[in-house]
Amino acid sequence: MTLDEITISRAIISDYMHTLLEYMEMDVAIVGGGPSGLVCSALIAEKGYKVGLIEKKLSIGGGMWGGGMMFPRIVVQSEAKRLLERFNITHSEFSPGYYTARSIEAVSKLTTAAVDAGVEFFNLTTVEDVMVKGDGRLSGLVINWQPVEATGLHVDPLTIRCRMIVDATGHDAVIAHYVSKKMGKPDIKGEGTMWADNAESAVVTHTKEVFPGLFVCGMAANAVSGGHRMGPVFGGMFLSGESAAVQILQQL
Amino acid sequence: MTLDEITISRAIISDYMHTLLEYMEMDVAIVGGGPSGLVCSALIAEKGYKVGLIEKKLSIGGGMWGGGMMFPRIVVQSEAKRLLERFNITHSEFSPGYYTARSIEAVSKLTTAAVDAGVEFFNLTTVEDVMVKGDGRLSGLVINWQPVEATGLHVDPLTIRCRMIVDATGHDAVIAHYVSKKMGKPDIKGEGTMWADNAESAVVTHTKEVFPGLFVCGMAANAVSGGHRMGPVFGGMFLSGESAAVQILQQL
Amino acid sequence: MTLDEITISRAIISDYMHTLLEYMEMDVAIVGGGPSGLVCSALIAEKGYKVGLIEKKLSIGGGMWGGGMMFPRIVVQSEAKRLLERFNITHSEFSPGYYTARSIEAVSKLTTAAVDAGVEFFNLTTVEDVMVKGDGRLSGLVINWQPVEATGLHVDPLTIRCRMIVDATGHDAVIAHYVSKKMGKPDIKGEGTMWADNAESAVVTHTKEVFPGLFVCGMAANAVSGGHRMGPVFGGMFLSGESAAVQILQQL
Amino acid sequence: MTLDEITISRAIISDYMHTLLEYMEMDVAIVGGGPSGLVCSALIAEKGYKVGLIEKKLSIGGGMWGGGMMFPRIVVQSEAKRLLERFNITHSEFSPGYYTARSIEAVSKLTTAAVDAGVEFFNLTTVEDVMVKGDGRLSGLVINWQPVEATGLHVDPLTIRCRMIVDATGHDAVIAHYVSKKMGKPDIKGEGTMWADNAESAVVTHTKEVFPGLFVCGMAANAVSGGHRMGPVFGGMFLSGESAAVQILQQL
């Protein structure tokens, strides 16, 4: 057959636009494509819900690509070993209870799992603001292209509607800050000092609904509730994503 | 157990350092983590050779993440359908012979395949120069951290040795340009106009050894040999990566 | 009625997408939304042809908004007075044969005329490359979002097909340069010194088909053929746009 | 006739300078050339008042050019359909009560209407400060060239005098902030969350005189009074501009 450039263009536009129109309303929007967001999105989507993951960068994976100080390795402790296994991420024991894995493998396997579970990805997309109407519930996100924001162009955003929203944007807790600034709550305590052990258990405890319709997970959970930092150990991230998924599935 | 931050740090450094020392010499170095480089690296590594993939960005996947004009979809024609299937990438027929796939799934599945085949990844790493000694053969790469280059710091690079090198750096054909500038060949013709049909078949023909020890694949192959551009259709990329792998395996 | 944000989003996406898909193939693509491109596009579209105008900036109007040295006035000489009248642009005689008009009125009236004639606009869109296939005829454009280019993101473009293309990109003659670089012609002579009288007549003479499928008009015509500069006098621009339209209509 | 470059230069300088001198005093200064400012200016000027529109960018139209997320379409609801018709902007019904229009047509038609009503435009002009004298009334604006501000040059501004001033600068409510900072009022509440329905009605209610001599309209009205955001739906913008015009005409 002969390749036709215009058919290629039409195939891409047509396929994507139908998805975009379809996802103007979804069950759960996950903001942030790092480890906790990926785990959370995969576990909800595999139950058949309509889940969209919104990521401002071109690539998915967040802060996991670079490992620790550009050495592309991560550590996971024994409590989360079962999730490494579930997502088929190769690991080896460094010392009792400490498992190392390759950061790039972890990213690609988690993304693959989310894709296979049915998650739809919206990369290069920023959240500019939130939609809260008279019922006082977070019910949507105001989105735009990231390059529009980066170049400072004056271009209006669009709005999507979601039953639940997960703030998995890491240290910045972007969605929680938007809500806090405009609605007066939740109170955002800010991240504490480095204390990995305390942080790893707290991050799961702090994973919860902090405003009607808004869950926080991963480092965003610790940032909202004043938990500690943890560095390149990712067990808590995985468990936090799982916990958010479990809580949301109970409400859906 | 109680998490110890210092054990986490040591686990990461220790694990990575052994890999880094080990990969100072390798069978094949693939430069560029886009679709052709990923396919090529996976097919060589699965035969048991020591393969390293060097990527300047933090993330792997190259130009495939963004689909066409930020609509995250790609097109693959029927000739390469078998590779979509081999790498387990979901696709649907848009019109006879044209298959669409999600760009993010394609990246994560190809990366996963390369990881599982045993490819070792070196991200945030730039190639500054090439090693050619008295035998006139490309036998190594001069590498540095990408953030060092980006900040203009005056820091010396290190050198790695490889039996074969694949330039999969896309339009820029970075390695071929280094070799051409310093050794007087290969002659680099530059990329032609958009002509998808011609480009897709040419890219496989142009995939070859262009200097002792240096293969080109993907758009780097067309850039060196004056082939045409093709846009967001990726069958030729996959087939070119496969062809480079086949040719290299014959020499190893 | 109650306003629904999601219906608003869907209305915009749906309306635009049908247009975008429809304009993957068009009769004439005008590149550049300055005065000559606007005039040319309006005169062709009013004959019922499918015409798209591609502009890299957010706004249409090119270099006419700022008048001369930020004094928002333009001058038009008597030869082109009839076009001022045709497009309903208020003007007053400064000295015999010299008419002044407001630059902002000129932009908005020309744009309105093009809109009413049926021209479809694609703003924030850059042309990255051209499509020339085996018949040696310029038959399409490779386009991308301007903010993608401005932020240096690695995102593939899409391709559109056109029967005729008009380079109305001004001094830079962008399309003519792409074609010249890859196909070896047309020869681009570069713009001459300021010499308004000579330039105004030459720009009409230089408005022609310079490569199969490619017309140049406005300052791009003078840049290709070595014509002179003219400054903030716009009669020649209008007449050149008209001439390109007449020539193209003869071929369609 | 032979074109003379110097006559062209003199025509532009002379024509503009007379206008500039004349507009050092005007009835109404509208700051911001987006949809509400354009509607407001057109409706006041057509009654014969001396109206100047000050815009910091080179082009007029504000945030309307880019539609929603660079898809150049806008939505207008049924309440404002009569204004689409008044300004001759083509529209089609997407679903009951929702009309789509082309953003570029909307800009050019509104600008054309303002021009034809007699509005004088001052583009590339920033407002640096306000003039409030002993009577505690906003009676003038301190202006400068935008490129002077953008390059950080130390160049003094000039002052213009106006009977009424309209802050149509959008989310930033620039003039209201200057007045608030120096005079202690009005209190500026800041913009609320996305809630299109509420926002569209509130923006008209919030359109009022917030300080002697200062009216706010468009998103600046919502920003001052704590109204909600609305996204790319423009009926409220048009109605707010109309309301400001009506109120001002009652005072003039």
Next chain:
Amino acid sequence: MTLDEITISRAIISDYMHTLLEYMEMDVAIVGGGPSGLVCSALIAEKGYKVGLIEKKLSIGGGMWGGGMMFPRIVVQSEAKRLLERFNITHSEFSPGYYTARSIEAVSKLTTAAVDAGVEFFNLTTVEDVMVKGDGRLSGLVINWQPVEATGLHVDPLTIRCRMIVDATGHDAVIAHYVSKKMGKPDIKGEGTMWADNAESAVVTHTKEVFPGLFVCGMAANAVSGGHRMGPVFGGMFLSGESAAVQILQQL
């Protein structure tokens, strides 16, 4: 009396605009407000000719303000001592034949002399191009605001007509380069090494008409003719400016 802001604005606009209109045609345009340009302009203007000095920076004085390596002192040798005296610049003998002066005094006294001689200054003004018509003579300059150029705004320039033009733009020889690029001559040799003695005498020899209507003086003269550099010794600059004035006065 009571000060009126609007009268102040009108006074400035009106006074400047009359000058600007008047200087659209002048006898001699000096481009560059460094020492040679200032001397040249003062000596021509004091004979009653209409002289305009065009300077791209906000301030006049060029490279003389900073002395040598930010030590604000200059040196003048005995040959040019009479010009120090003529312009009333305080100096003291450092060693036989070498006089030191304060760079800031030198700038302010030379500018004062030019002002008093009747030179009109156009600061913040760049030259974008030159006007050469059918007689092959440089007869005008294409000018724009420097902040427009610095911000990359697309705004058309204006044109001024002059009987003679002096390129006093220093090392860059801006006007000579424009003419050379478009007219094929003069040939520009580029500046030689540092050799103060040779440079000081050569700069006077190289001060001449290098294209019909174009004189070069100061370091621009050495740059065109391949003369040497000289550093912070300014006798040659003064004498070159004087020589250009003498030659031009003979032709006027």
Next chain:
Amino acid sequence: MTLDEITISRAIISDYMHTLLEYMEMDVAIVGGGPSGLVCSALIAEKGYKVGLIEKKLSIGGGMWGGGMMFPRIVVQSEAKRLLERFNITHSEFSPGYYTARSIEAVSKLTTAAVDAGVEFFNLTTVEDVMVKGDGRLSGLVINWQPVEATGLHVDPLTIRCRMIVDATGHDAVIAHYVSKKMGKPDIKGEGTMWADNAESAVVTHTKEVFPGLFVCGMAANAVSGGHRMGPVFGGMFLSGESAAVQILQQL
């Protein structure tokens, strides 16, 4: 004689160094080379005191070079006409009581007057901090090269000692802010709205010693005491500089 580059270098270094060493202690340091600082410095120095003027830019003259909106003209009202005459600045009456002058002439004549009165200039010099010892009196300035500050280099400053310091740094009132931040006073009220008439008289009233050893003049005086803005009318600036000089001379 033959010019010797090394003698030139030595002459500059030697001459400047003696001055620099000598001015480590001075009677009065004026910070800021705009109109009020220049007038003040000239009037004190002509009485025989050791006065240094410190300016961060390369050129002297501050905000006066650009006139109003880059039209290089200034206005002076009748009260200050005698200072125009004293400094020999050409002026013409625009309307009763309003005199226009050329901004470039004003700068060069005021600078010349200061030079001739014996003021020593230190350009490209920033003030980083202030010296206040146990007696609670401002007794010195901490200075550095402006390019060191601009490039963010970590280089220590030097200190100079002065009996009196004048803050003539304009709107920013740099020295008053340093003192206020570290010593708790003076209280800085910030500049008011534009109100030229009120501002012109207030600026003279506000010219005073605001902290032991620190005088403010020009716009810095209005910024400290909450006076109004005035725009490009300079009579108040001149009178304020004169007033500061008179008050300081009484204390010296």
Next chain:
Amino acid sequence: MTLDEITISRAIISDYMHTLLEYMEMDVAIVGGGPSGLVCSALIAEKGYKVGLIEKKLSIGGGMWGGGMMFPRIVVQSEAKRLLERFNITHSEFSPGYYTARSIEAVSKLTTAAVDAGVEFFNLTTVEDVMVKGDGRLSGLVINWQPVEATGLHVDPLTIRCRMIVDATGHDAVIAHYVSKKMGKPDIKGEGTMWADNAESAVVTHTKEVFPGLFVCGMAANAVSGGHRMGPVFGGMFLSGESAAVQILQQL
């Protein structure tokens, strides 16, 4: 012998990595490689303790390289003359009690002394955060590569553990600010005005443990306790570094 590039690479990686692993735990971490940090580190390390010096720049030496205003000289008063002698830094008496030295010699001799005492250096390393666990004691630092921070890459840090930490980061008192922000103390008073005499004695008094596990020395000590500035006189810096060493040695 023949040089082998790969052995060179392996030698560097292997040698450094062993050191890096070893220094994940150390006795004392000094942050900041300026004069007080160098003195402090040398005096502790020579007692046999494991000391690491962390510096964000590529080079060691901090603000001492540039002397005063880029004149590469420093001054040391008589009280610290014995430390100049101890570190073998050439000096000469300028006036009684004031010794001048070359800044570059001072840096290289202090660094040499630290190296010879056994200090290990980690340059290009930033501290991102601190580790404080349940015992409320500062027990570690969270570090990253400086180029990672400079390029804004999202890459996780690593953590090191230390018995004592010295904040020798100068005016910014970086570590004290991290601790203060997250733990509520120490209270940071900020630096006072220039007052060299007072500052020089205060800096030694202010050198102390300000939080369990955290000492401050050099300008960081004055910044925390509200001491004065001193400029390019370094006796106090040396004595402060010595005092911190003495106090820490008492606790180790």
Next chain:
Amino acid sequence: MTLDEITISRAIISDYMHTLLEYMEMDVAIVGGGPSGLVCSALIAEKGYKVGLIEKKLSIGGGMWGGGMMFPRIVVQSEAKRLLERFNITHSEFSPGYYTARSIEAVSKLTTAAVDAGVEFFNLTTVEDVMVKGDGRLSGLVINWQPVEATGLHVDPLTIRCRMIVDATGHDAVIAHYVSKKMGKPDIKGEGTMWADNAESAVVTHTKEVFPGLFVCGMAANAVSGGHRMGPVFGGMFLSGESAAVQILQQL
């Protein structure tokens, strides 16, 4: 005693200025403070010649601080072991013939050696141009402050005279390029590929006088003569610096 800020300032200025005046003429100027320049300067100065080392950065040490890829270690082969010993740089044998050392120790010990040998350092100083007079011999350098160059300020340089000049500026061979561009020679071949063994021996061979008065050493020698690259192995650098010193001492 009581510290006096002004005496401190005077001590620094006075001490430095005498040095600066003295070094306007010197025996040998070394440009570039990396390893070869430091070795060369130390070996010449210790024979009693007047040697100045000019370095554009704030710190001395060039590319050695960062080791290889930010791992602060260097390798030296057995041929240059004696120079490690001579300069007292600690080293350990990694494998037969390969010695590792700490990069920071190497910098500080070499700098210390140069200081002790009597080399005078001029940091933050760039070379803008060269002085070649009628005898065709390189006899001086045109220098300026690096921050002046970095901020693009228009400030004249000064000139220094030297009997011999060493280009030790590394890959860029800055001085050789200036001379080549203006004098037509030496021919500059550019650096070859990585080939450490060949490069290490070639760099000593290529260390020679390439133009009357100009020696090249270190990587500048290989860059001029087309030698190979070598990476973070420094034996050749040390030996090249030594060789340049030996050759120059023979001519002095």
